[in-house]
Amino acid sequence: LNYREATPDLDSLLAWSLDPGISDAVAALPKEVSEHLGDWLRPRLDTLTPLVVALWAKGHAGDMLAVGLVCTLLYGEGRGRRQEIFQARGQFTERFLGGAKIDNAVLRAYGKASNAFAERVLREGGQGTINAALTHAEQILASLDLKGLAAESDLLHAAFGLRLDQFAKTLKKSISGSAIQPTLAALAALQRHQLARVRRDQVRTAELSVRTCVWLHSEANGQESAGAMIRDYVTDGGFLDWARSRIWSGDEHEAVSQAYQLLTKKVTERREVLNKQFSHYLPAVARGDRLGNGIWPVESALDALVAPLAKQQQVLFLVLDGMSQAVYRELSDDLIRNHWVELQRDGGQGPECLLSALPSITRISRYSLLAGDLSEGTSADEK
Numbered sequence: 001l002n003y004r005e006a007t008p009d010l011d012s013l014l015a016w017s018l019d020p021g022i023s024d025a026v027a028a029l030p031k032e033v034s035e036h037l038g039d040w041l042r043p044r045l046d047t048l049t050p051l052v053v054a055l056w057a058k059g060h061a062g063d064m065l066a067v068g069l070v071c072t073l074l075y076g077e078g079r080g081r082r083q084e085i086f087q088a089r090g091q092f093t094e095r096f097l098g099g100a101k102i103d104n105a106v107l108r109a110y111g112k113a114s115n116a117f118a119e120r121v122l123r124e125g126g127q128g129t130i131n132a133a134l135t136h137a138e139q140i141l142a143s144l145d146l147k148g149l150a151a152e153s154d155l156l157h158a159a160f161g162l163r164l165d166q167f168a169k170t171l172k173k174s175i176s177g178s179a180i181q182p183t184l185a186a187l188a189a190l191q192r193h194q195l196a197r198v199r200r201d202q203v204r205t206a207e208l209s210v211r212t213c214v215w216l217h218s219e220a221n222g223q224e225s226a227g228a229m230i231r232d233y234v235t236d237g238g239f240l241d242w243a244r245s246r247i248w249s250g251d252e253h254e255a256v257s258q259a260y261q262l263l264t265k266k267v268t269e270r271r272e273v274l275n276k277q278f279s280h281y282l283p284a285v286a287r288g289d290r291l292g293n294g295i296w297p298v299e300s301a302l303d304a305l306v307a308p309l310a311k312q313q314q315v316l317f318l319v320l321d322g323m324s325q326a327v328y329r330e331l332s333d334d335l336i337r338n339h340w341v342e343l344q345r346d347g348g349q350g351p352e353c354l355l356s357a358l359p360s361i362t363r364i365s366r367y368s369l370l371a372g373d374l375s376e377g378t379s380a381d382e383k
Contacts, residue, residue, distance in 0.1 A: 014068070017064035018132075020062075023062040025061075026059075038053045041053065047103075047106050050100060051110055052064070054097040055097065058097065060096050066133045067114075068113065068114020068115070069111070069115060072108075072111035072112065072114065073149050074089055074092060074111075074149075084145070084146065088145070088146050091144055115155065118130055119154075119155070137150075138156055148162065159193060160193050160199075161253070163190050164253045164256055165253075167189075168258070170183040170185075171213065171263070174217070175216065175259065175262050180214055180217055187206055190203055202252075205247065205249075205251065206256070208247065209243070212240060212243045215236060216266055216267065216270065226291055227292035230353070231350075233325060234351055235350065238324070238328065239326075240271065242329040242330045244264060244268065245326065248264050285358065286358050293349060294349055294350065294351070295355055296353070296355065297354075297355050298355060298357055298369045299374045302372045303372055319369065321362060354369075363378060367381060367382055370382045
């Protein structure tokens with residue numbers, strides 16, 4: 001190997017620094033080696049060389065990644081204008097760099113490179129290899145009285161909890177009538193964090209809660225027909241009832257759970273008003289009045305929807321007993337995530353639906369569906 005090939009780049013040094021005992025190994029280097037570390041590193045590290053040499057000289061070779069992650073937060077653009085960060089920088093450089101005069105731009109570049117390295121390790125499934133460094137970075141921030149600054153990191157574990165705190169705070173305000181934009185920003189911060197990939201269900205429920213809150217902020221439009229109310233339920237109501245069932249279960253984070261309780265109460269109050277309005281249109285449904293395009297009485301499904309398809313190709317007609325619009329919303333969301341495709345007829349006005357018979361019980365609705373006629377019977381009759 002020639003000299004340049006034998007000189008490590010920053011990524012390889014960061015990976016090497018994660019091995020236990022590295023700080024002791026550097027401390028044990030002979031004097032004639034340690035005094036010339038800069039000459040060895042400079043061909044690949046360039047302006048970062050004095051920073052790395054200062055770290056090693058202070059016994060922090062094994063803390064390279066943790067220090068880099070802290071640099072990202074301490075030396076980001078515009079951070080120095082905050083007095084507490086300006087003061088913490090002095091403590092930080094004295095403790096980890098021996099007071100070496102390192103330009104802020106160099107510290108910022110080192111932090112950016114360290115952050116990118118950690119993100120690559122996480123994408124490749126190396127969470128376990130950098131957990132200790134993530135924890136140590138949080139400890140460094142705490143020692144500088146900047147524990148809250150962790151919230152600005154997309155990597156540190158503490159940041160996810162702090163972002164949940166912020167999400168709960170803004171969501172409560174939005175539920176009570178304040179602008180939705182801060183809550184959207186808090187949700188985006190949760191989605192950006194690396195733990196969002198691990199805690200998918202928690203983040204998904206947060207997404208549902210925000211969409212539900214957006215609906216609360218929308219003006220209630222009074223629908224003037226049974227068909228219009230059914231169409232509105234297919235478009236929004238089924239989703240809201242699914243979201244409400246998820247939100248009602250709460251969250252392991254206490255403040256978020258409290259926000260969900262408040263949201264559930266508000267949504268339920270408004271949904272019950274709409275349910276009562278729809279009850280006034282039940283006579284029209286019972287009479288069999290025409291309700292508009294895309295709303296099919298359950299007994300017409302075979303003739304109107306299945307038979308035309310069956311004339312073109314074989315069709316599997318799957319009946320899921322008791323399928324509500326809310327359950328369908330949850331199921332279709334999962335199917336789409338697993339690469340299924342929902343088809344709608346050309347020229348349609350959005351998703352179509354079947355309207356159950358009254359009363360909406362199996363021996364009437366399912367029988368009418370399979371018989372193609374409004375009546376009732378048992379499973380033996382259906383066969």
